[in-house]
Amino acid sequence: MNDQTRGAVDSAELMERLLYEVKRVVVGQDHFLERVLVAILAGGHLLVEGVPGLAKTLTVKTLARTMSGSFKRIQFTPDLLPADLIGTRMYNQGTGEFSTVRGPVFANLLLADEINRAPAKVQSALLEVMEEKQVTIAGESHLVPTPFLVMATQNPIETEGTYPLPEAQVDRFLMKVLVGYPSEEEEAVIVNRVTGPSISVSPIATPERLTSLQDECGRIYVDPSLLQYAVRVVAATRKPGGYGLEDLDRYIAFGASPRATIGLIEGARALAFLRRRHYALPEDVVDLVPDVLRHRLVLSYEAMSDGVTADQLVTRILQALPVPERPLESHVRAPAQ
Known part of the structure; x- marks a missing residue:
């Protein structure tokens, strides 16, 4: 086994350990979990469609813990403003100066929950950060942490009052993954885990290590x-x-x-x-x-x-x-x- 093959195996084992730690909390959803890891390694973003209650938020939150990264969740609503995502400038009366307040997009893993419930102006606020890995506030550019993954969810039911995503934004998602219902056996395990003692996950990798894995990919x-x-x-x-x-x-x-x-x-x-x-x-x-x-x-x-x-x-x-x-x-x- 040459050095390149040995390095690939060691790195793959690290990802398997990370996946195993996530699956201690998340039951089933093997396809979804694999696609999340693919998106992280490829440096892309995920659009996820599934009915509520299928552990989409839990998956991303658990993954952030295993990689020692930061996690933020944004609940998209019709009254959301672009500044609620990227941040804004605020005046400090005590110092008489303006300071920059960063929004929730400054995280390694960002969950945009029900992204199609916000108007197009708010949806478009994600365009720059998804493509350029930075946001512009009052003319100043601010880089987001690396690695950076946006996972946006859509609810296929209750489409009344929703706003379809612009094609320009949809194209910036690496993949669209459909998440289905668990099997009866999986659902029984889910109920046992949720109603039983809480499970804590251990950090397996660091954001810096995942960045190096992206380079290897x-x-x-x-x-x-x-x-x-x-x-x-x-x-x-x-x-x-x-x-x-x-x-x-x-x-x-x-x-x-x-x-x-x-x-x-x-x-x-x-x-x-x-x-x-x-x-x-x-x-x-x-x-x-x-x-x-x-x-x-x-x-x-x-x-x-x-x-x-x-x-x-x-x-x-x-x-x-x-x-x-x-x-x-x-x-x-x-x-x-």
Whole structure:
């Protein structure tokens, strides 16, 4: 085992320990937990959709404790103001000077709960901090802590009085993850844990260590054929007819942006990292395609009237495009070093 492979295994073991500590509190939700770790390692943000009571807040709060990071939660409401998120300048009568009061966005893990309940002006206040990792208050720029993850939740029920997210903001989320109900066995364990003695989690990593893991993920090797496959998948959402999917043209008004292609590659690197590899495989990309693309497709009115969903369109695209062959480990070892 060379030094690079040994380092990848050690780092993956650290992430497994972190995941194990979170699962001492959070029951089930394996897919959701994996995607949260992928987002952290890839330096992206998560949009989560699920009904209330599925441990979305608990997951992020517990994860913040295991990584010794700061956690803030914002409950989005119709009367929320941009200053309630990023902060503002306040006058101190005692000193006669203005001081900057930072908002809750200054945290390693930020939970934007029910983000679609606030007006577009408030939603857009997150744009700069999600993209640039900084906010501007009274003309001065302030950097947020690193690593920085925004996890925004949406409630699929009770849509009355909500404001759909602008496409410009939706595109800044690396993935949109759907969280479902637990199984009967999982729900029984949930009830036992909630009604039993409280469980305390131990810090496993530091924000500085997670930042170094992000750098390690950036060195994961991606074969050119895999990169080209990601490009073709995203391009097929823009012009399905060019890939033998003429019947989908009428369903897609706008396809995914290049951010989707970047997200597929960065996410595949993070997933390969979690799977103890120093190179990405086709299944790493395929596994992430639904989560990376479902929120980036703007469907036509015809798709809505026919009941066609973004997930169904993504599935058709994956079925139509051939997956590249798995590269041999001997082939990827040299470029990855």
